[in-house]
Each structure stands twice: as C-alpha cells, then as structure tokens.
Amino acid sequence: MQNRWINRFIPPATHTRPTEWSRAALGVSLGTLFSVWVCSLFFGLPVALHLIGPLGASAVLLFAVSSGALAQPWSILGGYFCATLVSLSVVHFFGRDLDSACLAAGLALITMCMLRCLHPPAGALALLVVLADPDSASLGWAVLAPVMLSAACMLLAALAYNNLTRVSYPKKPAEPSPPLVAPAVIGDPGITAEDLQLALEDMDAFIDVTAEDLEALIRASEQHARRRSVGEVFAQAN
Structure with missing residues (x-):
C-alpha cells in the first residue's frame, strides 16, 4: 500500500517527442516576448514586466498543451478578465495587502469556474493585481486595459504560431x-x-x-x- 502511494509521485512517461518540446519552447519565448513588447508600447515597460509571470505561465499552456481545456481562447481571455475585475473589486473594499490578494485569488477561481473559463495563470494574475507595483496601481480600474491587451496578444501569437507549425488551435x-x-x-x-x-x-x-x-x-x-x-x-x- 505504501509503495502504491509513493508511486503517485513518480512522473509518468511523456508521450511527446523532443522536436515538439523545441517547437513549444520557441513558441513560449516568442509569444511572451511579443505580448510584453506590445503592452510596453502602450503602457510602459514597468507595467508590462509586472504581468510577465502570468503571461509566461499562459504561454506554456497555449503552446505546449494547446489541446487542453485550460488553454482555449475563452479560458485565457475570460480568465484574465475575471481575475482582474475580481481583484480590483477586492482592492476597492479591502485594500492592497496579502490577505486581500489571497482572497482575490480564491474568488477569481470561483468566478472562472462559474463562467467556464478556468485558466491557472489567472490565479497568479489576481495576486499581482492586488499586490501591484506603483505604476500598475496608479492605473486603478484602467489596469484592465494592459491585462486584456497582453492576453489578446498572447492568444494571437498562439493562433499564428501553432497553426503555422501544424498544430491545430483552437480545438x-x-x-x-x-x-x-x-x-x-x-x-x-x-x-x-x-x-x-x-x-x-x-x-x-x-x-x-x-x-x-x-x-x-x-x-x-x-x-x-x-x-x-x-x-x-x-x-x-x-
């Protein structure tokens, strides 16, 4: 029984080839770079870099496991939108601190499940929106604009790159x-x-x-x- 429990921690064998790893890795790099670059053109580099963590996580989903339910267009767009609105609402009522950030992440999860747009990187985004850097915090509710612009750019990059490299996306x-x-x-x-x-x-x-x-x-x-x-x-x- 104990061995069976320990075996759960052993990673299963991968079913993808190294060529697919390389294809996805290049897509992750290009997609993240494109999203951050476009966002920095309109809202400045500090704001764009503040979003790079969730964007990098989204890139892994959209380029490496693009067939998954969590990587579809509505997941990233809806997930980012829900996480941002929920977080800004929490900030409005409770301010910007660690407790508020954790509350925002939990409420964002519930909202995403209700709207069928569950996207794990949006959980990180919810934390970042609450615990924002000065440049992002100064935008207030307008921070929704750079968030959605970055998400849209990542989605466009995934649509172009995946299909050009013969990976059908979206499902x-x-x-x-x-x-x-x-x-x-x-x-x-x-x-x-x-x-x-x-x-x-x-x-x-x-x-x-x-x-x-x-x-x-x-x-x-x-x-x-x-x-x-x-x-x-x-x-x-x-």
Missing part, C-alpha cells in the same frame, strides 16, 4: 458522431462523444481534457488494436 467544437466503440453484444449501444462528455461531468473533478481529445484517443487506440489483430492473424497463418 474544434464537438460534433455528433457515430459510436466510438462498436457494440460488443446485441443491445449494447456502444460509446458516443456525448457519453464521453457525460462521463467527464460524472467524475466531478478538474480534468484538463476535452471529449474531443478522448474521442481521438479512442479512435487511435482502435486503429492500433486492428493493426495488432491483423498482424497476429498473419503471424498465425505463417
């Missing part, structure tokens, strides 16, 4: 599809994309995977299973 919406798994017995309806979506909802936990990803994984698994089956048939025939 396509789910479409009705035939059963993913053929019925094993008469009367068995099989598995559909709608079933996958309901299963994700039943798990009642934060899972950074979409029904589309699960569908693609199941279809790929079926193809590998068919190839293996054909290979075993030929091996037995020989």
Whole structure:
C-alpha cells in the first residue's frame, strides 16, 4: 500500500517527442516576448514586466498543451478578465495587502469556474493585481486595459504560431458522431462523444481534457488494436 502511494509521485512517461518540446519552447519565448513588447508600447515597460509571470505561465499552456481545456481562447481571455475585475473589486473594499490578494485569488477561481473559463495563470494574475507595483496601481480600474491587451496578444501569437507549425488551435467544437466503440453484444449501444462528455461531468473533478481529445484517443487506440489483430492473424497463418 505504501509503495502504491509513493508511486503517485513518480512522473509518468511523456508521450511527446523532443522536436515538439523545441517547437513549444520557441513558441513560449516568442509569444511572451511579443505580448510584453506590445503592452510596453502602450503602457510602459514597468507595467508590462509586472504581468510577465502570468503571461509566461499562459504561454506554456497555449503552446505546449494547446489541446487542453485550460488553454482555449475563452479560458485565457475570460480568465484574465475575471481575475482582474475580481481583484480590483477586492482592492476597492479591502485594500492592497496579502490577505486581500489571497482572497482575490480564491474568488477569481470561483468566478472562472462559474463562467467556464478556468485558466491557472489567472490565479497568479489576481495576486499581482492586488499586490501591484506603483505604476500598475496608479492605473486603478484602467489596469484592465494592459491585462486584456497582453492576453489578446498572447492568444494571437498562439493562433499564428501553432497553426503555422501544424498544430491545430483552437480545438474544434464537438460534433455528433457515430459510436466510438462498436457494440460488443446485441443491445449494447456502444460509446458516443456525448457519453464521453457525460462521463467527464460524472467524475466531478478538474480534468484538463476535452471529449474531443478522448474521442481521438479512442479512435487511435482502435486503429492500433486492428493493426495488432491483423498482424497476429498473419503471424498465425505463417
């Protein structure tokens, strides 16, 4: 039992190639640089640099795990917008201190969940908006402008770079599809994309995977299973 518990801390094997690591790394660097540069042109370098932490974290999601639910356009735009408004509201009522910053991060999480735009870097943004540097704090409610400009620039960079490097982004919406798994017995309806979506909802936990990803994984698994089956048939025939 103890070994099984310890094994949970061992990282699983990665399923991506070093070429994909390099592609994502270059995208993270270019996307962050572009976002900070554009923001600095309009609001000054101190304000832009104050936002670089959340932007760098968002870049990892948008370029390295762009298929995840937390990396989609509404996640970053909605997440940044919610975190900023919630934080500014907390500042208005409670001021700028550590307690207010932590409260803002928690309230931002609840708001993002309600609006289906959960984006982890927005939690860091909520802390930064409350514990702002003098240049950012002096903007007051207008700090929403550099925040959203930076988020929009990061999203534009991800849209351009990912698709130019043959990584489809953003994810396509789910479409009705035939059963993913053929019925094993008469009367068995099989598995559909709608079933996958309901299963994700039943798990009642934060899972950074979409029904589309699960569908693609199941279809790929079926193809590998068919190839293996054909290979075993030929091996037995020989």
